[in-house]
Amino acid sequence: MAVINLNVNGKKQAVDVDPQTPMLWVLREHLNLVGTKYGCGIAACGACTIHLEGMAVRSCQLPVSSAENKAITTIEGLSENGDHPVQKAWLEHDVPQCGYCQSGQIMTAVALLHDNPNPTDAEIESAMHGNICRCGTYLRIRAAVKTAAKSQSL
Amino acid sequence: MTLEKTTINRRSFLKVSALAGGGMMLSFSWLAGCKPTPDGVLALPKAWFELNSYIKIGENGIVTLMAPNPEFGSNVKTSLPMILADELDIDWKNVIVAQADFFPERFERQFTGGSQSIRQGWKILRTAGATARQMLINATAQAWSVPAEEITTADGILHHESSGKKAGYGEMASRAAGVPIPEEVQLKKVSDFKIIGTSRKNVDGVNIVTGKPLFGMDYTQQGMLIAMIAHPPAFGLKVKSVEDAAARSMPGIKDVFTIKTLSDDYERNGFDTTTFTELVVVVGSTTWEVMNAKKALKIEWEEISDSDIIVQGWGGKQTVKIPAGLESTTGHKAKMAEMAKRPANVLRKDGDPEGAFKKAAKILERTYSAPYLAHNTMEPVNCFAHVTAEKAEIFGPIQAPEFIVQSLSARLGLPKEKIHIKLARMGGGFGQRAYGHHMVEAAVISQKINAPVKMVYTREDDMTYGIYRPTYVATYKAALDNDNNLIGFQVRGGGIPEHPVHANRFPAGAVENYLAEGWQLDSNITIGAFRAPRSNFIAGAEQSFLDEVAELAGKDPIEFRLELLERARNNPVGSNNDYDADRYAGVLKLVKEKSKWLETQADVYRGVSAYFCHNSYVAEVLDIVIKNNNPVVQKVYAAVDCGIVVNPDAATNMGEGGIVDGIGNALYGEMTFQNGVPEKNNFDKYRMIRHSEAPKSIEIHFVQSETDPTGLGEPLFPPVFAALANALYKAKNKRLYDQPFVSGVTIDLKT
Ligand code: FES
Ligand code: FES
Numbered sequence: 001m002a003v004i005n006l007n008v009n010g011k012k013q014a015v016d017v018d019p020q021t022p023m024l025w026v027l028r029e030h031l032n033l034v035g036t037k038y039g040c041g042i043a044a045c046g047a048c049t050i051h052l053e054g055m056a057v058r059s060c061q062l063p064v065s066s067a068e069n070k071a072i073t074t075i076e077g078l079s080e081n082g083d084h085p086v087q088k089a090w091l092e093h094d095v096p097q098c099g100y101c102q103s104g105q106i107m108t109a110v111a112l113l114h115d116n117p118n119p120t121d122a123e124i125e126s127a128m129h130g131n132i133c134r135c136g137t138y139l140r141i142r143a144a145v146k147t148a149a150k151s152q153s154l
Numbered sequence: 155m156t157l158e159k160t161t162i163n164r165r166s167f168l169k170v171s172a173l174a175g176g177g178m179m180l181s182f183s184w185l186a187g188c189k190p191t192p193d194g195v196l197a198l199p200k201a202w203f204e205l206n207s208y209i210k211i212g213e214n215g216i217v218t219l220m221a222p223n224p225e226f227g228s229n230v231k232t233s234l235p236m237i238l239a240d241e242l243d244i245d246w247k248n249v250i251v252a253q254a255d256f257f258p259e260r261f262e263r264q265f266t267g268g269s270q271s272i273r274q275g276w277k278i279l280r281t282a283g284a285t286a287r288q289m290l291i292n293a294t295a296q297a298w299s300v301p302a303e304e305i306t307t308a309d310g311i312l313h314h315e316s317s318g319k320k321a322g323y324g325e326m327a328s329r330a331a332g333v334p335i336p337e338e339v340q341l342k343k344v345s346d347f348k349i350i351g352t353s354r355k356n357v358d359g360v361n362i363v364t365g366k367p368l369f370g371m372d373y374t375q376q377g378m379l380i381a382m383i384a385h386p387p388a389f390g391l392k393v394k395s396v397e398d399a400a401a402r403s404m405p406g407i408k409d410v411f412t413i414k415t416l417s418d419d420y421e422r423n424g425f426d427t428t429t430f431t432e433l434v435v436v437v438g439s440t441t442w443e444v445m446n447a448k449k450a451l452k453i454e455w456e457e458i459s460d461s462d463i464i465v466q467g468w469g470g471k472q473t474v475k476i477p478a479g480l481e482s483t484t485g486h487k488a489k490m491a492e493m494a495k496r497p498a499n500v501l502r503k504d505g506d507p508e509g510a511f512k513k514a515a516k517i518l519e520r521t522y523s524a525p526y527l528a529h530n531t532m533e534p535v536n537c538f539a540h541v542t543a544e545k546a547e548i549f550g551p552i553q554a555p556e557f558i559v560q561s562l563s564a565r566l567g568l569p570k571e572k573i574h575i576k577l578a579r580m581g582g583g584f585g586q587r588a589y590g591h592h593m594v595e596a597a598v599i600s601q602k603i604n605a606p607v608k609m610v611y612t613r614e615d616d617m618t619y620g621i622y623r624p625t626y627v628a629t630y631k632a633a634l635d636n637d638n639n640l641i642g643f644q645v646r647g648g649g650i651p652e653h654p655v656h657a658n659r660f661p662a663g664a665v666e667n668y669l670a671e672g673w674q675l676d677s678n679i680t681i682g683a684f685r686a687p688r689s690n691f692i693a694g695a696e697q698s699f700l701d702e703v704a705e706l707a708g709k710d711p712i713e714f715r716l717e718l719l720e721r722a723r724n725n726p727v728g729s730n731n732d733y734d735a736d737r738y739a740g741v742l743k744l745v746k747e748k749s750k751w752l753e754t755q756a757d758v759y760r761g762v763s764a765y766f767c768h769n770s771y772v773a774e775v776l777d778i779v780i781k782n783n784n785p786v787v788q789k790v791y792a793a794v795d796c797g798i799v800v801n802p803d804a805a806t807n808m809g810e811g812g813i814v815d816g817i818g819n820a821l822y823g824e825m826t827f828q829n830g831v832p833e834k835n836n837f838d839k840y841r842m843i844r845h846s847e848a849p850k851s852i853e854i855h856f857v858q859s860e861t862d863p864t865g866l867g868e869p870l871f872p873p874v875f876a877a878l879a880n881a882l883y884k885a886k887n888k889r890l891y892d893q894p895f896v897s898g899v900t901i902d903l904k905t
Contacts, residue, residue, distance in 0.1 A: 001405070017442075018405070018442065018443070021440075021442045022442065025440065025441050025442040028372075028441075029374075029440050029441060029442075030440075032374070033365070034365070034367045034371075034372040034374075035364070035365015035366070036365070037369075037371070037532075037533070037581075038371065038441075038534070038610075039532050039533075039534075039613065039837075040613045040836050040837045040838075041612060041613055041836075042613075042836055042837070042838055044836060044837035044838045045532065045613075045837050047532060074365065075363075075364065075365035076364065076365050078364075079364070081360070081364070082360045082363050082364045087363040087364065090359075090363045091355065091359050091360065091363060094353075094355050094356055094359060094803055094804065094807060095807075096227075096356060096358075096359065096362045096363070097227035097228070097229070097807060097808065097811055098225075098226055098227030098531075098532070098533070098579070098580060098581050098582045098583075099227070099358065099362035099368065099579065099581070100369060100531075100532040100533045100581025100582060101532045101581075102362050102363060103362075103363075103365045106363060121850070122846075124845070125845045125846035126846065128845040129844050129845055129846060130844075131844075131845070132532065132837060132842045132844060133532070134530055134531060134532050134582050134584070134815065134842065135227050135532075135582060135811045135815070136810060136811035136812070136813070136814030136815045136818070136843070136848070137807070137810070137811060137814075138814055138843075138844075138845045138848035139810055139814070139848060139849070139851065139852055140807065140810070141845070142845070
């Protein structure tokens with residue numbers, strides 16, 4: 001066990017855990033931020049996507065120790081009430097079916113739009129490749145990313 | 155206007171209390187934070203007045219509608235309350251939707267599956283809404299001393315025209331809760347619907363995009379422990395011995411033990427499928443600690459012996475054989491090829507099929523196969539349970555709580571009334587979550603450790619647990635005469651452990667000489683419902699075969715099907731045909747028109763398919779283009795006849811999902827076995843469709859209809875397998891018979 005200082009959604013806090021614990025479980029069970037989901041545990045599904053210093057990463061493969069003092073953003077940190085442009089676009093297109101994959105999809109999309117404010121279809125598809133949706137909402141996700149891109153450029 | 159007796163859902167009118175401020179339905183405080191608050195309405199009412207199980211009205215006019223069925227992504231949490239709201243005649247913006255607990259004394263049919271939620275909820279919910287509206291009218295008539303017939307309603311306002319009196323539902327709610335329940339109520343005319351047929355956003359949309367706790371996985375409470383299970387690594391094995399000293403000494407670990415979930419002689423129902431009744435359990439404080447300790451277990455396994463289980467099915471008690479042995483895919487294939495050659499059980503026979511094949515001018519025979527499929531819901535199996543001597547509290551993903559409550563009761567030794575099942579939003583269901591083994595497992599663990607516990611499967615536990623879509627094979631044979639008329643048709647289908655043939659479906663009824671046969675083989679690999687059971691294979695086989703028959707007959711594939719349907723309509727063969735030929739033809743004509751079927755485009759390869767299942771009709775046209783030598787699904791058109799569409803945009807979303815999911819499973823879906831071991835255990839090995847492989851666009855057209863609504867979660871899924879195969883044939887000039895298509899030798903879609 002070790003005390004690790006974290007900076008999650010702009011809030012500084014310390015946790016006392018095994019330093020190897022994946023960030024996913026620290027978020028979900030120690031910080032009570034359950035928007036970040038467990039889907040595979042091996043970086044193959046994208047459900048656990050968060051931002052580490054603005055980059056989309058799979059939190060199931062990120063030991064908490066390597067995130068010490070780095071800026072972490074989770075789905076809960078995007079906005080208070082769902083009014084981040086990407087969340088708004090998701091609502092406009094009523095994207096979710098079961099909803100389980102959607103935090104991860106949104107976090108990947110936000111990072112994509114940060115790096116590339118005007119992505120083409122192919123760029124969206126390639127950036128989102130690691131996020132599985134068994135419900136098959138891919139078309140709506142693509143449309144929502146484009147809507148968000150437009151609204152961000154306004 | 156239909157007069158409806160309220161007796162059909164009398165039990166819905168049992169009241170917990172007329173003044174249900176903090177009654178049963180609001181007892182689950184953990185979810186309070188997730189309840190959607192209607193747009194633009196700040197104040198919750200001071201008091202709620204319950205008019206029936208589904209409807210409570212606040213003194214300020216805010217209405218709480220209960221979503222009776224568990225939500226797994228088909229959007230029933232929004233669409234079922236829409237039906238209530240329309241008959242109640244309220245403004246949707248004043249509605250709060252709350253998820254009902256499993257409560258069979260108060261709610262009818264709390265089951266999500268078989269595409270039946272809307273179809274079977276339709277009358278019940280309309281009646282509940284209309285009855286509450288009538289009670290408001292009757293109470294108002296008394297208060298104003300005017301005849302009830304003179305009172306009209308609109309958007310939650312009661313109005314008496316001649317006196318000019320007006321009142322909101324909220325003002326009359328307390329009186330309405332006290333008036334007698336009318337014996338009969340009038341339901342709206344379809345043309346008077348204001349909410350049904352309009353697109354309404356998912357009531358949990360904001361909660362989902364902001365990451366609020368909604369799922370079983372997200373549940374937590376004070377003092378809750380985490381449990382994980384270890385199940386045998388192979389079908390055909392069971393626990394022999396456990397060496398747990400290392401695991402026990404690891405940080406955070408509270409206990410390690412073995413549980414038996416169902417006794418061997420327990421009479422199960424059809425949804426008690428439990429692959430492994432004996433499990434090794436690790437309990438600790440956090441998931442990561444328990445996961446690590448689980449890896450430190452040393453478990454010895456041994457082979458099971460032959461056994462029988464007793465299953466109470468719809469057709470009475472059945473004995474199901476569970477053979478010993480470690481099965482492999484190669485062994486399955488060899489056995490199935492052998493079985494496919496032999497005559498099987500005759501399921502239906504019309505005319506003289508043998509004679510027709512003797513005199514045929516042309517005969518076509520083709521065999522189709524498909525592997526086992528894993529459900530792979532994005533949320534792995536999990537469940538919370540807190541069992542005490544007095545009661546059991548259960549919260550988790552479950553499509554069919556009514557099918558597991560008996561087993562919980564029997565296993566825990568608690569009467570059914572003491573078992574409270576709360577319905578979590580499910581991170582996917584697809585049939586897998588109709589099997590509630592995880593609820594029993596979590597409850598047994600909680601009872602054993604005497605503490606609240608959340609049991610969590612790893613992805614690997616989930617993918618290798620079983621309850622798969624069965625593996626199937628089907629051989630089709632068609633006879634054409636000299637004029638290219640289809641004079642004989644045969645299907646012989648089999649599978650492990652069930653066959654996929656629906657003997658009375660199309661083209662039964664359209665061919666003079668028809669034979670359907672089925673066979674099956676026992677196995678210890680468990681199977682279960684998977685989005686459109688059996689149809690999910692047989693539609694692809696049948697509709698691929700008909701494409702090839704049409705080609706042999708020199709006919710356009712749509713015209714060929716329409717000709718057959720014309721025959722089935724005008725002069726059906728046999729009396730027991732499971733479809734309406736007009737509605738079937740209707741979707742084919744609609745997709746033909748919308749896809750501009752007759753206008754060929756250069757470099758676009760198209761396939762068509764149509765299927766009827768789960769009470770709805772679907773025809774699909776799928777367009778492929780070739781990019782960098784790879785086939786790309788450019789567009790899919792679907793024509794759907796599911797009667798009235800309650801929530802069109804949500805229905806479209808689910809239809810798109812069914813198509814994407816179907817393409818994914820047709821191309822990549824496959825579980826294989828080696829000595830009983832499932833060879834894929836996570837998404838690095840089990841290929842799922844991803845963003846770039848989804849169609850570039852999908853157009854879904856609903857047949858305008860006033861027919862009562864039918865299912866939608868499943869019917870768009872089965873036909874796409876054949877639409878894809880038929881389009882790939884056009885693109886690559888090679889027919890595909892064996893799923894998954896991507897492993898076919900000449901088609902390489904791998905990127
Ligand atoms: S849980 Fe991290 S990528 Fe799947
Ligand atoms: S919405 Fe269900 S997995 Fe994506």
